[in-house]
Amino acid sequence: MPVEDVAGAVKDLIHAGKVKHFGLSESPADLIRRAHAVQPVTALQSEYSIWWRNVEEAILPTLEELGIGLVPYSPLGRGYLTGKVDEKTTFDSTDIRSHNPRFTQEAIQANRVVIDLLEKIGTEKGATPAQIALAWLLAQKPWIVPIPGSRKLERLDENIGSMVIKLTSDDLKEIDNAMAQIKVVGDRY
Amino acid sequence: MEKRKLGKSGLEVSALGLGCMRMSFGDTPTDKQEMITFLHKAVERGITFFDTAEVYGPFTNEELVGEALEPFRGKVVIATKFGWKHDPVKGPHPRVGLDSRPSRSSGWLRPPSDVCVLRPLTFSTSTGQTQTCRSKMWPALSRTLSMPAR
Numbered sequence: 001m002p003v004e005d006v007a008g009a010v011k012d013l014i015h016a017g018k019v020k021h022f023g024l025s026e027s028p029a030d031l032i033r034r035a036h037a038v039q040p041v042t043a044l045q046s047e048y049s050i051w052w053r054n055v056e057e058a059i060l061p062t063l064e065e066l067g068i069g070l071v072p073y074s075p076l077g078r079g080y081l082t083g084k085v086d087e088k089t090t091f092d093s094t095d096i097r098s099h100n101p102r103f104t105q106e107a108i109q110a111n112r113v114v115i116d117l118l119e120k121i122g123t124e125k126g127a128t129p130a131q132i133a134l135a136w137l138l139a140q141k142p143w144i145v146p147i148p149g150s151r152k153l154e155r156l157d158e159n160i161g162s163m164v165i166k167l168t169s170d171d172l173k174e175i176d177n178a179m180a181q182i183k184v185v186g187d188r189y
Numbered sequence: 190m191e192k193r194k195l196g197k198s199g200l201e202v203s204a205l206g207l208g209c210m211r212m213s214f215g216d217t218p219t220d221k222q223e224m225i226t227f228l229h230k231a232v233e234r235g236i237t238f239f240d241t242a243e244v245y246g247p248f249t250n251e252e253l254v255g256e257a258l259e260p261f262r263g264k265v266v267i268a269t270k271f272g273w274k275h276d277p278v279k280g281p282h283p284r285v286g287l288d289s290r291p292s293r294s295s296g297w298l299r300p301p302s303d304v305c306v307l308r309p310l311t312f313s314t315s316t317g318q319t320q321t322c323r324s325k326m327w328p329a330l331s332r333t334l335s336m337p338a339r
Contacts, residue, residue, distance in 0.1 A: 020200075021195075021198060021200055023268060023270075025270060040197075040198065041196075042195050042196060042198040042200055043195045043196065043198075043200075043268070045240070045268070045270075063196070066196070066197075067196040067197030067198075068195075068196040068197075068198075069193075069194070069195025069196040069198070069200070071195070071206065071240070071268070073208060073240070092216075092217050094215075094216060094217055094218070095215070095216050095217060096215040096216070134205070138204060138205075142193060143193065143194060143195060143196055144193075145193050145195060145202055145203075145204060145205070145206050145238060146205060146206065147205075147206035147207060147208040147238070147240045148205065148207070148208060149207070149208030149209070149210055149211050150207060150208070151211055151212055151216075151219060151224065151227060152227075153227065153230060156207070156227075156230070156231060156234070156236075157234070159205060160190070160205060160234055160235075160236075162205070163190070163191050163204055163205065
């Protein structure tokens with residue numbers, strides 16, 4: 001299925017008033033470029049967070065060049081980056097994390113170093129690990145809009161609180177340097 | 190709340206959006222009314238960008254988000270994802286083929302969705318024919334065009 005046909009179909013839908021904008025999800029750079037040539041892409045939705053940064057190599061430069069926004073999903077690593085998950089946490093079988101490789105006991109323990117880092121920066125800034133993780137993402141580009149999932153008001157308010165936390169270029173460097181030393185355990189799916 | 194523009198499109202949304210999947214999919218079940226109240230509180234706090242998909246449920250998440258946000262039509266942006274044909278057992282599934290989703294979506298998601306998100310890489314036709322997405326989508330779209338526009 002050529003992506004030009006998909007983009008062309010959405011173009012028709014936009015002209016018909018059925019949808020207002022065109023988005024893509026988890027698409028590689030060349031495909032974004034081809035789709036964008038047929039129907040301008042408003043946003044790409046892809047996983048991006050402090051512990052999953054694959055979009056940085058080819059995707060972010062392409063989006064910047066073409067003027068496409070990025071909507072990172074799982075910006076809090078499916079809840080792990082809140083620091084509230086430990087090896088004693090159990091997941092109901094209806095919870096998709098019950099069969100996610102980053103939520104095995106081994107991965108949860110091994111990746112604790114990421115939370116330690118977020119907690120350290122958080123202590124300096126008076127913020128929670130989740131707020132640092134979101135502030136880090138917001139600081140990457142002004143056209144990034146993360147979509148943390150939430151079903152609890154206290155969690156939503158915590159996430160909203162990340163917007164007032166400003167990370168300096170030194171903070172961002174410190175996080176980058178520390179993360180470069182950390183080998184995150186477990187595939188993301 | 191701080192707003193951000195999604196690229197050059199001019200679409201402006203709150204700097205943080207709200208992922209709605211787990212309100213009806215991939216996690217322990219929730220009470221729909223509670224989730225509607227929660228979504229209203231998110232709007233009160235200035236969130237104007239909400240993410241859902243046809244496969245979340247399937248369908249029930251779009252229904253929830255559409256119903257909850259109907260009072261805020263024109264003031265909020267909903268992003269959804271479509272494109273897979275429906276298997277009676279598996280629901281929307283990439284192996285079953287392409288589907289003309291936005292037509293149905295604009296019924297469930299009461300305000301027309303502002304961003305539609307596709308996963309074209311995973312598209313494949315069940316018959317193996319090289320039928321284009323465009324020709325597959327048009328018949329269903331034409332049917333919907335005869336309905337009152339939302």
